Amino acid sequence: MTSQGIEQVVADYIRQKFMPDRNPDELTDSTPLISGGIVDSLGVLNLVTFLEERFNIHLEAYEISVTNLNTLGDIVRLVRSKL
Numbered sequence: 001m002t003s004q005g006i007e008q009v010v011a012d013y014i015r016q017k018f019m020p021d022r023n024p025d026e027l028t029d030s031t032p033l034i035s036g037g038i039v040d041s042l043g044v045l046n047l048v049t050f051l052e053e054r055f056n057i058h059l060e061a062y063e064i065s066v067t068n069l070n071t072l073g074d075i076v077r078l079v080r081s082k083l
Contacts, residue, residue, distance in 0.1 A: 001055075001083070003076055003080055006055070006076050006079050006080065007029070007072060007076045009054060010051070010072060010075050010076065010079070011027055011072055013047075013050055013054075014027060014033065014038075014039075014047075014072070015027055017043070017046065017047075017050075018033070018038050018039050018043055019038060027072065028072070029071065029072050029073040030071050030072075030073060031071060031072065032070055032071060033069070033070055033071060033072070034066050034069060034070045035066060035070055039069075044064065044069060047069065047075075048064055048069075051075070051078075051079060055079050055082070055083065057079065057082035057083065058082070059078070059082070063078065
């Protein structure tokens with residue numbers, strides 16, 4: 001799957017799960033999801049579960065961090081590194 005394909009799948013999930021009442025254009029490659037308060041700690045667990053199931057990957061505990069999950073760009077890079 002291409003980076004663009006991964007980004008589209010993840011963006012659709014984030015918009016539906018965490019931003020249902022917001023303008024979809026608010027989500028960009030660099031929108032701060034965790035530090036911006038869009039995704040909370042429970043949301044991170046939901047996001048990780050989605051990524052693991054959708055892309056058939058396994059994330060190690062040390063990979064589940066703001067560094068890897070704070071923006072759409074960060075998430076795409078993480079998923080690509082696991083494929």
